[in-house]
Amino acid sequence: MDPDTMRGDGGDVYWRRRMSVLVAVLVVVAVVAWACSSGGSGPERTSSAQTSSSATPTPDPLLGLRTLAMGTASPSPTPSVTPKASPSARPKRPGQPCAEEDLVLSLRGGKEEIYSGGSRPAFLITLVNTGPVMCTADVGPRAMEIRITSGADRIWSTSDCVSGSGSEVEQLQRGVPYVRSLEWDRRRSSSDCRTRPETALPGTYVTTVRMGRLRSTKGVFHLR
Incomplete structure (x- = not known):
């Protein structure tokens, strides 16, 4: 340029x-x-x-189990089991009602025996207090029921046609048995209190004593 x-x-x-x-x-x-x-x-x-997002801690599926194992989580409530008889129900002072687990109920007589010619079956019932102190128990005909059956047929019971309250409270000393004897007249009983009950037929019969949840051993006998 x-x-x-x-x-x-x-x-x-x-x-x-x-x-x-x-x-x-x-x-x-x-x-x-x-x-x-x-x-x-x-x-x-x-x-x-992405790193920040991936760095966010995710819930640990085993965290609950670990926490529970360490005892920091509240445990699930367990179903409460009602004992047959709790020690707190036992009498702490003499004269209180007996606890059922402290009572032993037994029946004697009528064990494979045969009653013929109009003879009457006889039984002996005993109730023993095994608790630590003297206690009281209702041994009346309603509370302590003596029952005779034949198969599914209810033949006789002390709780039928009871006059009055049917209550009889006894003091049971530790180890001293309460004894009641019974002689059955071989007649049926019923709740309607019929004046002329029927006579039981020949056959095999079973006697038991019931007192609350207590049951005696069975006494089997035969009428001829």
Whole structure:
């Protein structure tokens, strides 16, 4: 280029054009650098977010079992079992009602015996207090029932046609048996208190004594 063209207004225009091109190149370089920088940091931020998300602790399915094993969790309530007779029910002072687990009920007589010619079966009932102190028990005909059956047929019972309250409270000393004897007249009984009960037929009969949840052994006898 002619050096004369670098002088005057023509020269100024030339350098301004050069400067514009240079600035444009710098802008393009800056944009490309920014784009590369943004494109590179995007995945890093996503990765960072993924890392942060994956770093969040998840609930441990065995945590409850571990906590329970360490005794820090409240245990599940267990079904309560009602004992047959709790020690707290036992009399602590003489004269209180006897606890059933402290009583022994037994029956004697009528064991495979044969009663013929109109003879009457006889039985002996005993009740023994094995508790630590003297206690009281109702031995009346309703509370202590003596029952005679033949198969499924209820033949006779002390609880039938009872006059009055039918209650009879006795003091039972430790180890001293209460004894009651019974002689059956071989007649049936019923709850309607018939004046002329029927006579029991010949056959095999079973005697038991019941007192609350207590049961005596069975006495089997035969009528001829």
